[in-house]
Amino acid sequence: MSYQFHQFNIDSFLKNFWQKKPTLLKGLFKDFQDPLEADEIAGLAAEEQIESRVVYKKQQNWHVEHGPFEEYQVFGETDWTLLVQAVDHYSEEAAELLKPFRFIPNWRIDDLMVSFSTPGGGVGAHVDQYDVFIIQGMGKRHWRVGLQQTMQKSIPHPDLLQVDGFNACIDEILEPGDVLYIPPGCPHEGYAIEPALNYSVGFRAPNQQDLLSSFADFALQEECFNKRYTDPELQATQSPGLITEAETQKLVGLVKETLSQSDSVEQWLGCYLTQAKHELAIEEIEPAYLPEDLAEMLQQIAIWNRLGGLRCLLLADKFFVNGEFIPTEKQQRPFITFLSNHEVYASSDLNHYLTIEENQQLLLALVNEGFIYPLED
Incomplete structure (x- = not known):
């Protein structure tokens, strides 16, 4: 499934809203279809290696439980939310939601969190220290969002940091395809009006x-x-307890x-x-492919995928993948640029670069690591 913005001016958004003020983008995705169903989200939350939690309110008290989860009847039919982190690592369909937002550099994109909420479900009013786009999927959700302001913090549960009361500049009910952009430091709260799915595209900002x-x-x-x-030019001091300005500057200079x-x-x-914040769903290749195996696969398979959540970046002339520096030669620059800028690769495009032996070796290594894999029908 491919997702595209509907009537969205990227340059205008970056100039007027990005890291400046929140905005509601009504109908940003026209005829929006959920990449996942609620049952599939619950299935992911049953996995030990996937980070998930349920936030619920009972008798005016907030509670948080961490996954994995096998059943949800204990939480009742209202006032709870299931949140699953890094869903783009495990679902190719969900990862498609990130692609329209890649007008922002890849290194800034963190992950895709998905939440399922029953009526009344939410996590309370809070403030995040990162940019986020919240995509409304199935159902409806009532959102209030404010500009940065002075607020009283509260900790109703050790795993929840909330704020008490804020003035809202957005007070709207979101429907499927609507997108809410919230900059760092802006208070917000959302509650489901009916069973609802939300997709949060979060951004890292160290x-x-x-x-x-x-x-x-x-x-x-x-x-x-x-x-x-x-300090070969050291001279006798009359104040042995004093660190001089010159010494201070010399020590600080070492750090600089x-x-x-x-x-x-x-x-x-x-x-x-390029270090992944959440665990990657890597499947080891055993036995490892040989060069002739890769050549045959490139003839038989049309499309290859980059592993969901894998960070693959260029810095100057250096190539980095999943927290590791990968040495390359100067003639490989077009190939590593191609690998870094895309998440899906056609065999015809890959073959264009594989006339260089070092590129063949690099691709084989990435495939054997499970970082790039064939997309078979």
Whole structure:
């Protein structure tokens, strides 16, 4: 199933709304069809490796339970929501919903969360620190969204951080195909009016702590940035308890110098930005394909898919896949650009690049890793 925007000006949206203010995009998907049914969402939530939770309200008290789930009768017929993370990792049909949003760089896209709500179901008023598009599927849901404002936080359950009261600039009932865009820091709450499915396209936005922590881990793992502080021009001090301004600047300069080593910084950043937040549904190839096996498959199979949720990116001339740096040659740049910019590959397009032996070796390695697989009828 292919999803396309209906009468949507991307440039206008980015200029007027992206990370600025929320907006309701009525009928953004015309004649919207759900890629999954509620039973299929429940089936995913039964899997041990898939992150899921049920948020429900009972006698004015909030509760959260974490999956896997085998049955839902205990929650009743109203006032609960099932949320399943990274559904794009496990469903090719659901992953199609991400494609229209790839006018935003791939490294910013986090995952597709899907929720099923009974009437009255929701997670309460809250604030997220990331951009999100919420697509209304089956059913109807009442949403209130506000601009950034001062609010009182509350923790009705250890797994829930909510806000108490906010002024709404959007107060609407969403129907299938409507899309709500909410920037970071904007309060929002939604409650199902009838059994409803919602699809949340979330975006990653690392903060300084995330970046520094990852950078430090990289430096320890790679045993790089080992330059030590030196002071050959040291002079006797009358204040041994004082750290001088010059010493301070020299120490800080050591830290700054690590960021000036572009090769190491690019390798760290590429690995960091391609690490999957949620587990990938990788199927190991045993025994591994040989070059002649791949050549035969390319003749027999027309279309290949990239694994759902797999991060495959270019940074400068470096190629990164799933948190790993993949060394390539200069002549491979067109091929790795092609692999990074698409999620579906036609054999005819792949063969165009496979006249170069290194590209053949790279594709074979990616297929044997389970990162690219044939889409068989």
